Amino acid sequence: MSRRAPNTPSRASSRDAFIRATGRLLRQQGYDATGLSEIVAGSGAPKGSLYFHFPGGKEELAVAAMQREGGQLRSAIASIMSSGDDLAAALGALVDALAQGLEGSGFRDGCPIATVTLEAATRSEAVRATAASVFESWLEALQEGFMARGLDSPTARRRALLALSAIEGALILARARRDLEPLVAVREELVELMA
């Protein structure tokens, strides 16, 4: 039996709770609007343990959150891309999943990487390098899916860059408009291009 009081999170779960809260806030409002006190409040973990886990403060938390959310989305892309669907259908399913997440959150939950990249890539080399490596992991997952369905490597790379760019941009336009038209159009055009 643990000697911790009930409802006191373990060290590991506090660390995880901080990362999850940071990821959610980066996705919804970005880096500069997110304060450490808001992260603590959102995490439910004890404030005193924040600097124990993240002596580098907000920058270190942001990097951890970007890696975590980036890894989850990489797995989701790889899973959709390795489904039995043809290329166009797989890409359509990926856009549908992202559109559903955006609409279901009242147009708050966009990309977990884009906002912080645009804000902080010039100021924080750690944030910039993490964003670059997360985007690269998504591109590789897309490119592998395209190559598994017969595209040669350079074409698959260019199409992966087009698809990821178009999806990222459509998420921005959709948040501004508060409607899904940009994602629907990008879905249709990509599916047609890939068919």
Place this chain on the structure above:
Amino acid sequence: MSRRAPNTPSRASSRDAFIRATGRLLRQQGYDATGLSEIVAGSGAPKGSLYFHFPGGKEELAVAAMQREGGQLRSAIASIMSSGDDLAAALGALVDALAQGLEGSGFRDGCPIATVTLEAATRSEAVRATAASVFESWLEALQEGFMARGLDSPTARRRALLALSAIEGALILARARRDLEPLVAVREELVELMA
């Protein structure tokens, strides 16, 4: 002769200087990182006149800067699209111009609208609505250019949404990577699609 001392900006030019400084800062670092004192310093205009021109503070300044930069880019899109080039060449020229601006600024000068949209669209209805209307004006300029070259209206609308989304997303990826590969790939793919 004016009775103002030499080098004292006029009211109109102070207003304009505040808007230009805000636009540059929104483009490079976003909304939340940009403070009023930084805007004043960047503008060269007298601090005391900031609230005279912009009683609504940063939000009002941001809206004015987004409208100004949005209008300039709308004109640039319309001008490129009404050139003698065919559709693919015109779209290629547009991407080239944006890539040049990004690289020439050391990957600091991205889209003047995207960062502030992702940060503030959920919190500020004025920012969100301005972003939506600027994006719409760019989409219309693209769509008109596509229709003038023979695309029907719904296809031109979808292609405009794809092109703008892909360019916006490629600007994010390029800033993270500090290289132009995403813009080069998007350019090639869009040109091929439109040819």
